[in-house]
Amino acid sequence: AQSVTQLDSHVSVSEGTPVLLRCNYSSSYSPSLFWYVQHPNKGLQLLLKYTSAATLVKGINGFEAEFKKSETSFHLTKPSAHMSDAAEYFCVVTNTGGFKTIFGAGTRLFVKA
Amino acid sequence: NAGVMQNPRHLVRRRGQEARLRCSPMKGHSHVYWYRQLPEEGLKFMVYLQKENIIDESGMPKERFSAEFPKEGPSILRIQQVVRGDSAAYFCASSLETRDRGEQYFGPGTRLTVT
Numbered sequence: 001a002q003s004v005t006q007l008d009s010h011v012s013v014s015e016g017t018p019v020l021l022r023c024n025y026s027s028s029y030s031p032s033l034f035w036y037v038q039h040p041n042k043g044l045q046l047l048l049k050y051t052s053a054a055t056l057v058k059g060i061n062g063f064e065a066e067f068k069k070s071e072t073s074f075h076l077t078k079p080s081a082h083m084s085d086a087a088e089y090f091c092v093v094t095n096t097g098g099f100k101t102i103f104g105a106g107t108r109l110f111v112k113a
Numbered sequence: 114n115a116g117v118m119q120n121p122r123h124l125v126r127r128r129g130q131e132a133r134l135r136c137s138p139m140k141g142h143s144h145v146y147w148y149r150q151l152p153e154e155g156l157k158f159m160v161y162l163q164k165e166n167i168i169d170e171s172g173m174p175k176e177r178f179s180a181e182f183p184k185e186g187p188s189i190l191r192i193q194q195v196v197r198g199d200s201a202a203y204f205c206a207s208s209l210e211t212r213d214r215g216e217q218y219f220g221p222g223t224r225l226t227v228t
Contacts, residue, residue, distance in 0.1 A: 034216060046216045049216050101146070101158055101161075
């Protein structure tokens, strides 16, 4: 069975400070993992994806994530938050074999000036 | 290359009416997915379609909901006899490859309000 847990429903940071959004997954198969961002009243935009290549994945807008199999984690980070990063972030897992895609519940990121 | 298109963006229906939501995937994409997002919740998978085929509908409610992706034209999510609990944002996504490898590109969503 697959599942994905985003450990924080809300994260608040100051502009210019690092961002850490945590995601743990479980999957019986080799997973593919994704992070998406959703700005208010908008669709979702892909930030980055992991599909069994390099474990450190770089995405758009300065975000990156590291796949750690031993910890079953895929945390999203950014060295310096910008006001425009304020949004909701979703960690997503799917797997080889084409089973259903599972979304985490989301983490809402607040960025203070 | 236009992104995933969804229409209408907003749809208001009275209880008991039918709602039809349309999704045009990105050019060249033959895999389409529908998701529902309830207020303050994440997205829940509903159905995965390829051209003329339903691959996985395990997330679809057993009654009143149906989806299709014909050979020509957009994918349609149809909700018959809508109820208040159907009020949500419905997102469509498409991918070039199968869902285990291909990133999904999302449309802007259709916000359905049932009065």
